[in-house]
Amino acid sequence: MNAADQRPSPDMRVRLGTLELRNPVMTASGTFGSGREFSDFVDLERLGAVVTKGVSMEPWPGNDSPRIAETASGMLNSIGLQNPGVERFVERDLAWLRTLDVPVVVNVSGHSTGEYARVIERIEQAGGADAYEVNISCPNVDAGGMVFGTACGPASEVTRSCRAATQRPLIVKLSPNVTDVVEIAKAVASEGADAVALINTLLGMAIDAESRRPKLARVVGGLSGPAIKPIALRMVWQVAAALDIPVVGMGGITTAEDAVEFMLAGASGVAIGTANFVDPTTTLRVIDGLTTWCRERDVARVADLIGALET
Numbered sequence: 001m002n003a004a005d006q007r008p009s010p011d012m013r014v015r016l017g018t019l020e021l022r023n024p025v026m027t028a029s030g031t032f033g034s035g036r037e038f039s040d041f042v043d044l045e046r047l048g049a050v051v052t053k054g055v056s057m058e059p060w061p062g063n064d065s066p067r068i069a070e071t072a073s074g075m076l077n078s079i080g081l082q083n084p085g086v087e088r089f090v091e092r093d094l095a096w097l098r099t100l101d102v103p104v105v106v107n108v109s110g111h112s113t114g115e116y117a118r119v120i121e122r123i124e125q126a127g128g129a130d131a132y133e134v135n136i137s138c139p140n141v142d143a144g145g146m147v148f149g150t151a152c153g154p155a156s157e158v159t160r161s162c163r164a165a166t167q168r169p170l171i172v173k174l175s176p177n178v179t180d181v182v183e184i185a186k187a188v189a190s191e192g193a194d195a196v197a198l199i200n201t202l203l204g205m206a207i208d209a210e211s212r213r214p215k216l217a218r219v220v221g222g223l224s225g226p227a228i229k230p231i232a233l234r235m236v237w238q239v240a241a242a243l244d245i246p247v248v249g250m251g252g253i254t255t256a257e258d259a260v261e262f263m264l265a266g267a268s269g270v271a272i273g274t275a276n277f278v279d280p281t282t283t284l285r286v287i288d289g290l291t292t293w294c295r296e297r298d299v300a301r302v303a304d305l306i307g308a309l310e311t
């Protein structure tokens, strides 16, 4: 046993408003199913929180295939918020998740302002989630999605109507496909968002030169994975400096050190997305690595890293 192993375990708890997490590591929506799909690989009760795939009022089939393309240090997806609809989600997925001792954050999507609030109301009737993450930033749908997240007016409107639908913590997920992410973040904060999450995927495309065809049926899709990490870090840092509500950071996190970087930039929590497809146990590896990282450096509380960047 080396000297670091004998040092006390750091306090790994963090807070997102009134929601306390046992550690900062969450799943990124859409990359972990509703949790159950990964439960053979991951003890879900060790996670900071399970964030579900986006849920809408009615079932959505998603976009045509191909809707995934690998890129240098990342991937493009144009899944398009495929989901079974809120009724099925409540009966099958939420009921199962509720049997576990882990905070459940339901990611909410919609074609209209009213749909987001209706999804939340339905889940509240069924006993509620621990928090809601409102996705105003999906680049893969024609109506709704990113349309709400790229201008202050619609972003405020969706936040206001979701705020009226629940007293529970409301996390608004922001799009990186904007000129000024800070102004959108401020707009949703002023409508009562308890936290913001960023970043969703960046709009991109891939072409197959031989066939002269786009690699995705929808032509464009959302870029994720390590390729986007520097952009995500920059945006988290900008938003955390400008807002006094917590920030959940994501975009290319694959290691504990990546998670530390996001926390130094100002994130109170971090989410793992694309890396789950490479190694389904990434979340646990990052939790263990983050604990060791803190212990070896005598960081008594992981929360002490939040915004501790020295410039």
Ligand SMILES: Cc1cc2nc3c(=O)[nH]c(=O)nc-3n(C[C@H](O)[C@H](O)[C@H](O)COP(=O)(O)O)c2cc1C
Binding pocket: 028, 029, 030, 031, 053, 054, 077, 079, 081, 107, 135, 138, 173, 199, 200, 201, 223, 224, 225, 226, 228, 250, 251, 252, 253, 271, 272, 273, 274, 275
């Ligand atoms: C296949 C796929 C599906 C996604 N689905 C959703 C979704 O339903 N709702 C959402 O808010 N974000 C969704 N995202 C975005 C991720 O939650 C995350 O914000 C983004 O991928 C950046 O993190 P990463 O680089 O660690 O993957 C999806 C991403 C991928 C790759």
